[in-house]
Amino acid sequence: MQKALAEASETTTTTTTTASEADPSATPSLAPEERDRLFQAPFDVTDLYIRTAESCERLVGLSAAWTHLDAESSAERYLAEKVLEKELSWAAHIGVSAIILPELALHSDRFINYARLICRAIHEFSFLQIWLRVAVGGGGGPSSSSGSDPQKAWKNWTTLKQMCGHSARLQVTLILGADLPNGALLNQWFAEPLKCVVVPTSTFTTNSKGYPVLSKAHQHLVRRLLNFTHYFVIEETAAEGPTGLTGHHQKFLRYLAAENPEMSTLEKFAAGYKDYLQSPLQPLMDHLESATYATFEQDPVKYQQYERAIYEALLDRFPPADCSNTVPAEEARNCVIFVVGAGRGPLVDRSLAAADQARRRVKIYALEKNPNAYVTLQRKQSTTWKERVTVVFGDMRYWQPPERADILVSELLGSFGDNELSPECLDGAQRLLKPEGISIPSSYSSYLAPLSSSKLYNQVAALNGIAHFQTPFVVLFDAVDCLYPPQQVWQFHHPNPTVPSDATALARIDNHHNTRYSVNHFQSTNSALVHGLAGYFDAVLYKNVTLSIHPDSHTPGMFSWFPIYFPLKTPILVPEGAVIETHLWRLTSASKVWYEWCLTTEVATTVTNDDTQEDGQSADSDHTPTKPHTNVFSTTIHNLNGSSYWIGL
Amino acid sequence: MQKALAEASETTTTTTTTASEADPSATPSLAPEERDRLFQAPFDVTDLYIRTAESCERLVGLSAAWTHLDAESSAERYLAEKVLEKELSWAAHIGVSAIILPELALHSDRFINYARLICRAIHEFSFLQIWLRVAVGGGGGPSSSSGSDPQKAWKNWTTLKQMCGHSARLQVTLILGADLPNGALLNQWFAEPLKCVVVPTSTFTTNSKGYPVLSKAHQHLVRRLLNFTHYFVIEETAAEGPTGLTGHHQKFLRYLAAENPEMSTLEKFAAGYKDYLQSPLQPLMDHLESATYATFEQDPVKYQQYERAIYEALLDRFPPADCSNTVPAEEARNCVIFVVGAGRGPLVDRSLAAADQARRRVKIYALEKNPNAYVTLQRKQSTTWKERVTVVFGDMRYWQPPERADILVSELLGSFGDNELSPECLDGAQRLLKPEGISIPSSYSSYLAPLSSSKLYNQVAALNGIAHFQTPFVVLFDAVDCLYPPQQVWQFHHPNPTVPSDATALARIDNHHNTRYSVNHFQSTNSALVHGLAGYFDAVLYKNVTLSIHPDSHTPGMFSWFPIYFPLKTPILVPEGAVIETHLWRLTSASKVWYEWCLTTEVATTVTNDDTQEDGQSADSDHTPTKPHTNVFSTTIHNLNGSSYWIGL
Incomplete structure (x- = not known):
């Protein structure tokens, strides 16, 4: 294993020198004794960087960059396989959480043999994550050229995923090249399991004061990446040789991480739900819980829209010219509104508010089939709504009303519209509506x-x-x-x-x-x-x-x-x-x-x-x-x- | 369900009249009452063809040809779906083994909706087999045109298989058109589960005596098909209208079935093994049974080849010019043959026969690691081979011989050559060979x-x-x-x-x-x-x-x-x-x-x-x-x- 191990913590930027061990483009020509040592002997004590087992969980292994897993010579490949086997076994032994492996060679016939070794590692070491190096954009070193197909790196990665049966422990270390691909080709990587980002020093440019900085496009990309991972590695590229002077590069990345803007209240609400799978509600078959209603009722916009819709419907149903319904003409007829599936009553409140604003007299029936929510409706009726609202316990599909409605208001929509059975419920309820009555939603x-x-x-x-x-x-x-x-x-x-x-x-x-x-x-x-x-x-x-x-x-x-x-x-x-x-x-x-x-x-x-x-x-x-x-x-x-x-x- | 049910038995030829119920190309325009009956009412007693439950196992259902499962009108499709549902439910109820369903329309957008109904039937009725009609070649009726892609029917079939997750209960009823496709396109169908063959009367031609016959190409195909199924249906095509006169067509098919040539002894031996999955032997790890040896030893050709090879090797190793080994020169040195993995001794017999034919003196060691086979070797040595053969109990990889061999004979090959570990065994045994010694096989x-x-x-x-x-x-x-x-x-x-x-x-x-x-x-x-x-x-x-x-x-x-x-x-x-x-x-x-x-x-x-x-x-x-x-x-x-x-x- 390469002796440098990237210590992983929040917003870690670690410098490694991939070029320091051996030039990755040079063919390794080991002496027979050295080869024997690699094959048979255990790691030397000088290979041991870690002193305590506890620290290992936060460490990520870096496999040797000098091995040729896709070499043409089968002897070289065999050597590389043996070295990789030892590294993986060592990584599993000391208990690092992940190991970073070299890129799949883009145009090599031996590609799939290397892929097999990766699949094998996933199969053999049940806890180890494989963070495969993948280069996006050109200019990221000798191996990052994507050839004539700009999607070649992604395609090779996808082939590997197919071969591994889409294992969740196969993840991505993204190497940012100097020339970034277009938006759609970058977006692809955000659908992949991004775990680590490598920024070669050659990707930096120098500003007027002589400090290393990243281009606007790279800054934008790094900010997006910071939402997914805080494992960043600055890598000195072979062309320059190892200098050990990467402090300013690190500072620049830390600056980008620090200035990542604060989230809005809405974003904070959403943050906990990102990519979190929820089963869709079954409000017709099940009775919703009070907390579910409470969450719904918090939406700052949805009920405003309902109030506006009811307001517009009231005006259309009883136009200003026809002032017979206008408050306070006592003898005029009421506009009858049915709120079906009233829950804890937010749409009743909004209907009343809309009526007040439109200056129309309304008579509201609030129908609810959930016996628990119906308790709340009853309390609100007796304490707040009084005689303007009649609360009814029942299923809208079977209720026999004393009169028919001008406006039927419901909120039965799911994420896919009809997936909470709004069509079936409203089919059953539309007999409650007067011939020219209005359904909200329409x-x-x-x-x-x-x-x-x-x-x-x-x-x-x-x-x-x-x-x-x-x-x-x-x-x-x-x-x-x-x-x-x-x-x-x-x-x-x-x-x-x-x-x-x-x-x-x-x-x-x-x-x-x-x-x-x-x-x-x-x-x-x-x-x-x-x-x-x-x-x-x-x-x-x-x-x-x-x-x-x-x-x-x-x-x-x-x-x-x-x-x-x-x-x-x-x-x-x-x-x-x-x-x-x-x-x-x-x-x-x-x-x-x-x-x-x-x-x-x-x-x-x-x-x-x-x-x-x-x-x-x-x-x-x-x-x-x-x-x-x-x-x-x-x-x-x-x-x-x-x-x-x-x-x- | 279409009233005709094909009775299935060995070499059954059944006549059905797909055109008799309704012209399949005509749009069904049912009266509302008839439609209601199809939707709601059970089948009429006149639909009941079968009197005893026992006979049903040998029956195959034919679904109605007049329904439009891929109609453009969603109402027509809905009707067709309901009819199919009733047919399937009826077929499952009376317990027929299979039901023949109409072709997938080749160029219809509704294709996949029909495919869903087929998948659903497979999912819902756990025992029913679906024999989908598939047309090969043109000229087989209005629906059999394959358009511009000669593989279109096969591709649609394959799409359906993918959608059904490659269910084993999805099978093929092949409709033979008048124009057959080329060999490769026909061969594809022999890799599919062929259950039934439909020969439209339009596919027949008329011979000089006025009787219906099939072309040479069709005859050849029918003979091949007879190896896979004996369910043949003669179908009167719409163009001619139903005549009921298919007796001569049936006779012709029966003639082809009867003249199918008798199998040779070898073919009979093979017949029991066709498509029968066997786990490969593990002769190194396991000890083979006597019956397995007996089966091997029956091969009429393999041991002849071995005898020839040993004979040639003996002549080369001790050329005629060098007559020192020739029988009966008593003082000449023996040719040492090791038979490694001797089993019950067939290769020892062949080595002795080769030596006799070549007139060369041999000394044979027969090595066997299976203690049970070794018993047979010992008996043969004492009763037949005598002093020309030394039998040794041991593993060729570890045996320490008293001398080295001129010729090392083994039969460790599996179906894939090396899959019974011949390489590993012979690597371990090659130290038994003299420097210029010969390995058979080489x-x-x-x-x-x-x-x-x-x-x-x-x-x-x-x-x-x-x-x-x-x-x-x-x-x-x-x-x-x-x-x-x-x-x-x-x-x-x-x-x-x-x-x-x-x-x-x-x-x-x-x-x-x-x-x-x-x-x-x-x-x-x-x-x-x-x-x-x-x-x-x-x-x-x-x-x-x-x-x-x-x-x-x-x-x-x-x-x-x-x-x-x-x-x-x-x-x-x-x-x-x-x-x-x-x-x-x-x-x-x-x-x-x-x-x-x-x-x-x-x-x-x-x-x-x-x-x-x-x-x-x-x-x-x-x-x-x-x-x-x-x-x-x-x-x-x-x-x-x-x-x-x-x-x-």
């Missing part, structure tokens, strides 16, 4: 896009059980590469004219009109590894009053909903230029609703050999040469028949 | 090629346990598409000059010289689904006397070895034009030898969108447009560290 749409995220994938895998890969999760995306702009998959409208007037019974017999099937196409620009689908929604509460968690139109400051993540059992590699086809079904039976999904990629191949048919007399004749060959790579259909995940009606 | 080579076989894959999957996918199996290939000519992966030579003269101890300390790593490239012509690797060997016994199970040079009549099959955990789709790279390692520790393998495909993609970099200022500049984009799809590395399979030293 419509909502779901959106989908493929995403890449090793972190999310590994978290699902860690749950141990195939069922988890067939369950959508609510999650605030962080270490995620959102590869494509989301596309709309479907919409629901309320009231829905196709629902029969007495929908109570029907809802349980045939819910077919709420099934959906959407096929969406995404044209990939770069090669990508897709780990699942990201889901979003937006909703029209009333006319131009909306709620949205779609990335392009997210309602500012609203935090009630995080996106939804539909995982894939096996990540699927999508070549550049391939078309990704997503298939999403919303399906239903008499007792439940569920999603099924699968993803296919249509890959058009370049046939390099013109003789595509060896003996194809008949085949050649009906083969049109203008159409390229295509093949479809497909995942399995996830959650078939709702076997792993469903929402109870 | 060298052997291993060969590898990717193969496709749903049957072999499903058999490994049925063993239930990931370890089985990491174990090579000895198997006589039958329902296998050997996609590519095998390539040599490595060789072993004996005696090996690099082995130190006293190899006894070394064999246990460092066996590195017997490790191997081979990378082989196969250029795919057609799109293929690879299920694993086929392994073969050939050996040079002495000079031009060889043994081979390589398909191109198989020693005629020899049946001692079947090929070896290295499975893959997940089949890998290889597009036409892609390069398959196989990686095979032979690895060793002090106590064992094992193989690891993985397979990658390098796919060069056609980027249809010219703007391959959205915002790529820096990326565009270092991207050479002449080089196509390539991506590597890789399997995991199988049997890492010999975790599932190894051969004990």
Whole structure:
């Protein structure tokens, strides 16, 4: 093992001299005795840097840079293998948490033999993490050239991941070259398990006072990286030779780490949820807890939007010209508002506020099926709302009201819009509405896009059980590469004219009109590894009053909903230029609703050999040469028949 | 369900009239009452064809041909789905073994929705087999056109298999069109689970006497198919309309089935082993049973070759000019032959026969480590061989002989050559040989090629346990598409000059010289689904006397070895034009030898969108447009560290 061990702590910047042991480009020509020592003898006492076992947990091993794991000569490779074996065994013995291994050689035929050694280390040492060096951008030393394909380093890394079965203990040490690639190619790395960053001294430039600094682009990247790791290594590059003078480089990185801006209150709220997988709520089947209601009610924006929507609806339903409803004309008729699924009553408060602002007389019915929340509603009615509000205990799908509503207000939306069964509930409730009555929300749409995220994938895998890969999760995306702009998959409208007037019974017999099937196409620009689908929604509460968690139109400051993540059992590699086809079904039976999904990629191949048919007399004749060959790579259909995940009606 | 149910029995030919119910190309326009009946009501008693439950096991269901599972109208699709659901439920209820479902529409966007219904049926009905109709060749009716891609039907089938997770209950009903595709495209289907063959009457031609016959190519294909299934259906095509006159068509198929030639004795021996997975022998670690020796000794060819090789070696070692050894010159020196791993003695017999034929005096030592086989050797020595043979109990790697051998004879070869540890054994034994002594065999080579076989894959999957996918199996290939000519992966030579003269101890300390790593490239012509690797060997016994199970040079009549099959955990789709790279390692520790393998495909993609970099200022500049984009799809590395399979030293 290389004698320098990077001590890891918060915002550690460590200097190593990869060039000091041996020039990595030189062929090692060891004397036979030295070779024998490496093969047979244990490490020398001078190799022992660590005195106490406790300190090892915070240490990261650096494997020798001079070995040639991808050498052409099988004897050299054998030597390198033996050295690596000893290093790994030593690292596992002293108990370091991770070991940094050399890059995969980009154009070597022996690449996969080295990959095998990495897979083997992961297999053999159950606790050791492998932090593989990966160079992004050119100018980062002799081995960091990416050749003609700017994605070559990422592709090799991805091949290695496939060979290791996507092990979570295979992680990335990013080497920042002087020339950074474009945004999309950098974003890819943020979907990978970034553990360490190496900044070669050659990546620094010198400012007017002679001190080492990083370019604006590099500073921006380092600030992003600081959100993911505080393990930074400054490495003296071979071209300059070891100087030991890296204090100013360290100072500059520490300066960047220190000036990382403070988070806002909203960001602090979100921080605890980043990449944290939550099971979607089942508010229809389960009774929500008080704390869940409390969290919802904290949203500073959502209820403002509801109040605005109710206000606009009140004005439209009882226009100013028709002043018969205006306060205080006592004899005028009330505007009847049903708040269905009232919970602890925030929408009742907002309805009252909207009525006051619009100067309209309202009569509100607050309906709730959760007996525990109903207790709170009763108290509020008796202490605050008084005769303006009638509280009712019951299910909106079966309640028989004394009169019908002008406005039906509900908040039944999930992260994917319809995933908390808003369509089924509101179908059952729309018979409560007068013929020209208004539903708030009036419509909502779901959106989908493929995403890449090793972190999310590994978290699902860690749950141990195939069922988890067939369950959508609510999650605030962080270490995620959102590869494509989301596309709309479907919409629901309320009231829905196709629902029969007495929908109570029907809802349980045939819910077919709420099934959906959407096929969406995404044209990939770069090669990508897709780990699942990201889901979003937006909703029209009333006319131009909306709620949205779609990335392009997210309602500012609203935090009630995080996106939804539909995982894939096996990540699927999508070549550049391939078309990704997503298939999403919303399906239903008499007792439940569920999603099924699968993803296919249509890959058009370049046939390099013109003789595509060896003996194809008949085949050649009906083969049109203008159409390229295509093949479809497909995942399995996830959650078939709702076997792993469903929402109870 | 369509009222005709094909009764399945040996060489059944059944006539069905797909056109009789409704023209499949016509859009069904059912009256609302009829639609209601299909949705809600049970089947009518007139639908009931079957009277006894016992008969159902031999029946195969045919689903209605008039439903539009891939209709553009979602209402039509919904109707078709409901009908299919009822049919499947009915089929499962009455207990038929399989149901024949309509083709996947080749160019439909709804294709994958139908695929979902098939996956669902497999998921829901645990015993029902799905025999999907697949058309090969044109002219087989309105739906059998394969468009511009001659592999389109196979590709759709493969997409479906991927979506269903390669279920073993998804099987093929092959519809033979009038125009058959070329050999390679037909061969693909023999690697799929063929259960039923449909021959449309339109595929028949009329002979001079006015009777329906099949073309030579069709006859040849039907004969091949008869080895896989006896379920044949003659189907009257829509163009002609139902006539009910298919008796002559049936007669013709029965004639082809009857004339299928009798098998030779060798074929009969092989028949029981077709596609039957056997674990490779471990003759070094285990002691073989007497019956295993008996099977080996039956091979009519192998021992002839050995006798020839020993004869040639004897003549070369003691040339005719040098008659000092010629019988009966009593004073001349003996030719010393060591038969190492003598088993029950067949090679001792052959050595004696060769010596007699060559008129050379020999002294034979027969060495055996199996104490049970040694009993037989002792008896043969005392009753037959007498003083010409010395029998020795011991391991060739450790035996200390009284003299050295002129010729060392062994039969330690496995299906993959070195897989029964011949290299390790002969390394340990070569110190028994005189300096210019001869080893029989003198060298052997291993060969590898990717193969496709749903049957072999499903058999490994049925063993239930990931370890089985990491174990090579000895198997006589039958329902296998050997996609590519095998390539040599490595060789072993004996005696090996690099082995130190006293190899006894070394064999246990460092066996590195017997490790191997081979990378082989196969250029795919057609799109293929690879299920694993086929392994073969050939050996040079002495000079031009060889043994081979390589398909191109198989020693005629020899049946001692079947090929070896290295499975893959997940089949890998290889597009036409892609390069398959196989990686095979032979690895060793002090106590064992094992193989690891993985397979990658390098796919060069056609980027249809010219703007391959959205915002790529820096990326565009270092991207050479002449080089196509390539991506590597890789399997995991199988049997890492010999975790599932190894051969004990």
